[in-house]
Amino acid sequence: MEPITTTNFGGFDVTQPLFLEPVFHEKIWGGRKLETEFGYQIPAGNIGELWAISAHPNGPNVVANGPLAGKTLDKAWAEDQDYFGHQSGKVFPLLTKILDANASLSVQVHPDDAYAAAHERPGELGKTECWYVISADPDSYLIYGHHAKTRQQLADMIHSGDWEHLLRKVPVKAGDFVYVPSGTIHALNKGIVVLETQQSSDTTYRLYDYDRVGADGKKRELHLQQSIDVTTVPSVDPKLDIxxxxxxxxxxxxxxxxxxxxxxxxxxxxxxxxxxxxxxxxxxxxxxxxxxxxxxxxxxxxxxxxxxxxxxxxxxxxxxxxxxxxxxxxxxxxxx
Incomplete structure (x- = not known):
């Protein structure tokens, strides 16, 4: 996007929306739909995520226009609170992404704020998120929730790899909305593209990754104990009033x-x-x-x-x- 210049009317600087430069992340499960369906100029490789509105240190967007042009959103939050209504949080609280699941994501769960504060880097939030389904192949489904009745049963099923009986599969189609509170076991599966709105966090605990190996030839790290610690048991489906x-x-x-x-x-x-x-x-x-x-x-x-x-x-x-x-x-x- 071409930078939009500041315009002055009657000596007063007109406030502008903050347009943001995209940040792309390569993922083992990513594809090329961010290019073919949205027209973004993306890097080579399997690009799984566009961080569209982010102040997280793992991918802050740069403001593309106006008085803040060239400044990252995290610095704008720290230094230019007039733009945000003088909010009290130490970090910009939200993160907007588009995810292209060309292959299935790992089965995972996210912590709440208290667990993240105790176990992750300083300033890291917990992660409640939600998905608006932009597109989905026929017969697409999500992993959402689980069938364990107690935390001990959850631990036993995770350690034994009894995924068939533990995990819930939920069909999904374009236009669906899914709310994923922290503590919810979940995974996007192959053929789904979503817009994700979430807390500004990059903490993910993997339960299962289909025994895949990364570019280094090694299986990706799992976080079994953390997953057992933070998962809501028994599973609870939020009652949305759409x-x-x-x-x-x-x-x-x-x-x-x-x-x-x-x-x-x-x-x-x-x-x-x-x-x-x-x-x-x-x-x-x-x-x-x-x-x-x-x-x-x-x-x-x-x-x-x-x-x-x-x-x-x-x-x-x-x-x-x-x-x-x-x-x-x-x-x-x-x-x-």
Whole structure:
């Protein structure tokens, strides 16, 4: 994306959305759909993840436009809190990704904040996440949850490799939404592409990795004891209250919000025309998953299209989308 220059009206600097340079991660299970389906210029290899809005040290995005151009999002969070409503958290709390599961991911589980604080690097959050399914091959399924009734039974089934009886398989299709609280055993399987909204964490505990070997010819590390420690037993399925409403020329779907999700709220927008919105949170994360159009704020128009990701800062209090687009918005929760 070409950098968007700052415009001055009447001597006042017009606040702009923060467009971000993508960060790509090669994964053993990745593919090339980020290039073929989204048009990103990706590196060679099996690219599994696009980190679209990230301030995590393992892949912070660089701001592409405006007064913060060239600054990483983590530094912006630390030094430019006017953009974020002067939030109290030490780290930017959210991370938005697109995942291309060309092969099945490892069966895994993530810790909560308390376990991460006690066992991982300083500042690392726990990881509650959710997926909006962008595409899925026929007969696609997820690993989601387990059948163990006690932690001892969980440990026994993990150590014996009784995956057939331990793991739950759940069918999935394009347009589905899946909420994955910390402590939930899960895995994306082959043929699925998702937009992931999550806490800003890169901590994953692997239970099972299909006995695959990496580029070094060795099996990837497993984290059996950590997995046993943090898994919720018995497995609990969150009860989501997904609702939709017509607003202007859009249908807005509320996928998850507090109190079910204390860390983030996630909304889907199906737009065919115009939609006016006002800020309901300190800042808003936006991902355009399909189509093209315009984002307008403070007298400025910004072209956006499939694959565009940006952050609406605290200084922008109302805005408008125009065009035909499928959009996912997320906002931070009260827990950071």
């Amino acid at each position: 609702t939709s409403e017509k607003v202007d020329d859009a249908t807005i779907t509320t996928y998850v919000t507090a109190p079910i999700s204390p860390f983030f709220s996630v909304y889907g927008i199906a737009l065919a025309g115009q939609l006016h919105q006002t800020a309901s949170a300190p800042y808003t994360l936006v991902s355009v998953l399909d189509g093209a159009g315009t984002f307008s704020a403070d007298g400025q128009d910004y072209p956006v299209k499939k694959g565009t990701h940006f952050l609406i800062p605290n200084q922008i209090k109302d805005w408008q989308f125009s065009g035909k687009m499928q959009i996912i918005e997320s906002t931070p929760g009260e827990t950071e």
